[in-house]
Amino acid sequence: MSNRKLSFIPGPIEFSSEVLKEMSTPSQTHTSPEFTAAFQEALKNTRKLFQSSDPDTQGFVISGSGTLGWDLTGANLLNNGERALVISTGFFSDQFGSCLKLYAGSQNVDILKAKEFGSTVEPSAIENILRAAKHEGKPYTLITVTQTDTSSGVLSDVEKISAIVKKSSPETLIIVDAVCATACENLEFDKWGIDYALTASQKAIGVPPGLSISFASSRAIKKILAKEHAIGFFTDLKRWLPIMRGYENGKPLYFATPAVQLIHAYNESLKEILTPSITEYIAAHRVASDNFKNKIAKLGLKFVPKSDKISAHGLSVIYYPDGINGPDLLSNVQEKGFVIASGIYKKYSNKYFRVGHMGISAVGSRKHELDKCFEAIKSSLDELGYKN
Amino acid sequence: MSNRKLSFIPGPIEFSSEVLKEMSTPSQTHTSPEFTAAFQEALKNTRKLFQSSDPDTQGFVISGSGTLGWDLTGANLLNNGERALVISTGFFSDQFGSCLKLYAGSQNVDILKAKEFGSTVEPSAIENILRAAKHEGKPYTLITVTQTDTSSGVLSDVEKISAIVKKSSPETLIIVDAVCATACENLEFDKWGIDYALTASQKAIGVPPGLSISFASSRAIKKILAKEHAIGFFTDLKRWLPIMRGYENGKPLYFATPAVQLIHAYNESLKEILTPSITEYIAAHRVASDNFKNKIAKLGLKFVPKSDKISAHGLSVIYYPDGINGPDLLSNVQEKGFVIASGIYKKYSNKYFRVGHMGISAVGSRKHELDKCFEAIKSSLDELGYKN
Numbered sequence: 001m002s003n004r005k006l007s008f009i010p011g012p013i014e015f016s017s018e019v020l021k022e023m024s025t026p027s028q029t030h031t032s033p034e035f036t037a038a039f040q041e042a043l044k045n046t047r048k049l050f051q052s053s054d055p056d057t058q059g060f061v062i063s064g065s066g067t068l069g070w071d072l073t074g075a076n077l078l079n080n081g082e083r084a085l086v087i088s089t090g091f092f093s094d095q096f097g098s099c100l101k102l103y104a105g106s107q108n109v110d111i112l113k114a115k116e117f118g119s120t121v122e123p124s125a126i127e128n129i130l131r132a133a134k135h136e137g138k139p140y141t142l143i144t145v146t147q148t149d150t151s152s153g154v155l156s157d158v159e160k161i162s163a164i165v166k167k168s169s170p171e172t173l174i175i176v177d178a179v180c181a182t183a184c185e186n187l188e189f190d191k192w193g194i195d196y197a198l199t200a201s202q203k204a205i206g207v208p209p210g211l212s213i214s215f216a217s218s219r220a221i222k223k224i225l226a227k228e229h230a231i232g233f234f235t236d237l238k239r240w241l242p243i244m245r246g247y248e249n250g251k252p253l254y255f256a257t258p259a260v261q262l263i264h265a266y267n268e269s270l271k272e273i274l275t276p277s278i279t280e281y282i283a284a285h286r287v288a289s290d291n292f293k294n295k296i297a298k299l300g301l302k303f304v305p306k307s308d309k310i311s312a313h314g315l316s317v318i319y320y321p322d323g324i325n326g327p328d329l330l331s332n333v334q335e336k337g338f339v340i341a342s343g344i345y346k347k348y349s350n351k352y353f354r355v356g357h358m359g360i361s362a363v364g365s366r367k368h369e370l371d372k373c374f375e376a377i378k379s380s381l382d383e384l385g386y387k388n
Numbered sequence: 389m390s391n392r393k394l395s396f397i398p399g400p401i402e403f404s405s406e407v408l409k410e411m412s413t414p415s416q417t418h419t420s421p422e423f424t425a426a427f428q429e430a431l432k433n434t435r436k437l438f439q440s441s442d443p444d445t446q447g448f449v450i451s452g453s454g455t456l457g458w459d460l461t462g463a464n465l466l467n468n469g470e471r472a473l474v475i476s477t478g479f480f481s482d483q484f485g486s487c488l489k490l491y492a493g494s495q496n497v498d499i500l501k502a503k504e505f506g507s508t509v510e511p512s513a514i515e516n517i518l519r520a521a522k523h524e525g526k527p528y529t530l531i532t533v534t535q536t537d538t539s540s541g542v543l544s545d546v547e548k549i550s551a552i553v554k555k556s557s558p559e560t561l562i563i564v565d566a567v568c569a570t571a572c573e574n575l576e577f578d579k580w581g582i583d584y585a586l587t588a589s590q591k592a593i594g595v596p597p598g599l600s601i602s603f604a605s606s607r608a609i610k611k612i613l614a615k616e617h618a619i620g621f622f623t624d625l626k627r628w629l630p631i632m633r634g635y636e637n638g639k640p641l642y643f644a645t646p647a648v649q650l651i652h653a654y655n656e657s658l659k660e661i662l663t664p665s666i667t668e669y670i671a672a673h674r675v676a677s678d679n680f681k682n683k684i685a686k687l688g689l690k691f692v693p694k695s696d697k698i699s700a701h702g703l704s705v706i707y708y709p710d711g712i713n714g715p716d717l718l719s720n721v722q723e724k725g726f727v728i729a730s731g732i733y734k735k736y737s738n739k740y741f742r743v744g745h746m747g748i749s750a751v752g753s754r755k756h757e758l759d760k761c762f763e764a765i766k767s768s769l770d771e772l773g774y775k776n
């Protein structure tokens with residue numbers, strides 16, 4: 001065991017040794033049977049990750065980061081002049097909106113923000129704005145929901161929002177930013193009627209950063225295929241669609257060189273996630289999160305999310321207690337071997353910190369590390385003179 | 389030693405064990421001192437890779453593939469309605485043109501093609517078209533040159549073309565697609581007056597696929613900063629510029645999560661490439677290429693590039709001799725442990741094959757593997773009944 005500090009930020013998380021081993025797979029050509037088999041298996045298992053059994057959906061695994069998923073949405077599912085509704089619970093939701101404005105035009109993207117930092121957007125507000133848009137004869141082409149906004153730790157109820165959209169504006173495509181939610185929050189892609197979910201490799205998926213992973217419904221694919229004027233080349237899912245379908249059917253095709261080693265690592269991590277099942281993996285995150293949050297609450301600390309019900313399970317977002325200097329706490333915890341993250345939302349940034357609890361060090365073979373991380377936070381608070 | 393087949397396609401190439409070891413670096417947060425130091429060193433050494441000492445240039449290392457570099461060019465250096473001239477020596481040059489059409493408008497991108505497959509574009513033709521555009525009062529905003537077109541193995545003389553541009557249309561930005569050229573062909577970024585060079589990790593740079601690496605002149609940066617309406621978010625170099633400058637100065641900043649492990653691998657490979665110097669590394673590729681091509685020529689085989697002078701040094705592109713079935717040759721060589729590539733240009737695809745000779749298995753500690761690859765090709769031809 002080295003003196004390496006463990007990552008308890010909300011991604012990149014800690015990686016299993018098996019995943020890291022796959023990262024150093026000796027060179028394989030992108031059309032080799034070995035790589036094709038791995039990519040095929042990974043694409044098939046991506047369906048399980050999103051709990052989809054509809055054969056007309058499609059997973060996309062592309063070199064990039066979570067951010068690229070926003071562009072994939074804008075470039076493929078939104079024509080200039082079409083309207084988008086962004087449900088915002090923090091920094092990352094807002095950024096998704098900023099990205100979409102480039103594609104639809106600023107005036108066509110409405111950002112419906114939570115009333116205060118740490119709260120969700122009221123379902124009734126979503127229903128009202130969707131209905132008003134229909135009433136004006138300009139329904140929203142798509143709505144975006146950031147399932148977990150990593151800046152606030154707020155969990156949005158994707159199932160409920162989806163039901164509202166289906167009822168009040170059924171033609172609106174439902175887009176879920178699941179970057180910090182995939183594999184640690186429930187997302188039933190087919191059942192809830194999601195059209196496009198986007199995520200990244202380095203959070204609960206447990207793979208080093210470098211992959212944009214997304215999943216499209218048959219309705220989203222129709223829109224992708226119908227788009228006549230592509231905005232970009234690398235971001236054009238119409239170009240990627242035959243490639244992904246090809247690899248998933250065991251036939252390598254070329255558009256851009258895939259990240260062979262990262263895809264091997266992704267394939268390995270999916271096997272770990274899916275054993276025994278995605279449902280159990282997600283449930284384990286709920287348990288780990290509840291335990292951690294209970295212990296934090298017992299210390300007398302307050303959370304940014306206003307209630308348990310809207311608290312994400314992949315991370316905890318916690319206000320510094322009165323009298324505790326943020327940077328002092330973070331560096332004290334770091335000296336004990338654990339890296340936790342500062343805040344990231346406007347004027348609140350200096351008021352709270354964030355602890356990620358996803359993957360191997362929260363629910364896997366190294367889950368004792370999360371307990372140790374908690375102990376480090378607790379004793380750091382003690383040392384800094386905090387009294388509960 | 390396993391029975392693994394060695395990659396002698398023109399990328400992904402073989403990787404050194406030190407580079408592969410960096411790929412499995414245990415998790416580090418993207419703002420950690422360890423990662424920041426590695427990214428800083430990699431960005432500094434990227435300057436040496438492009439032989440640039442001008443402090444106003446900037447390297448960009450972004451999750452993606454070589455293809456992304458085309459979009460970075462279109463999204464940042466070309467406004468809709470501005471004109472681009474694409475010098476085409478094969479499939480990859482043409483694709484670059486197709487990408488730029490999305491950004492400038494189809495009618496604004498002129499593709500000046502080599503007269504025949506395997507030849508370059510005449511300097512006089514380039515000069516004439518540049519002058520004509522200026523005469524019309526609509527000079528080209530940029531020109532693209534694919535230094536090595538991996539589909540044909542044709543090497544374009546970037547130094548000469550650059551001099552022509554400087555003389556006949558000095559306002560035109562000079563863009564070099566160096567994907568299969570960086571680190572195996574000479575490119576003197578400052579001295580030749582290049583404005584933007586784009587490359588990828590998996591060719592002569594010797595790092596697994598997943599990184600788009602590019603380099604911009606101060607003139608290109610001015611254009612990037614002056615652009616008012618960004619086309620994309622992830623592809624907007626104005627957003628990446630402070631990030632790259634930050635890391636290069638040792639200050640981590642966030643836009644999108646960087647590919648920590650790939651960047652460590654890139655940093656390691658750069659050290660290998662730059663020891664003792666980029667010039668010697670490039671010269672070694674010329675020697676390896678000349679040796680390999682001489683041996684192929686002695687077998688009586690013909691090359692796609694019309695002359696030695698316009699032959700790339702990172703790969704050899706060779707016509708199948710009469711009477712030899714292409715797929716038979718490739719599979720026969722593969723059974724001997726070496727993967728070589730088929731053709732990739734329209735009606736010629738079935739007429740030729742491609743052998744990559746870059747990095748460790750061509751000029752590094754495992755360069756004997758290229759000799760063995762040649763022997764495998766030779767004996768496969770024998771077995772298939774080829775007579776010189």
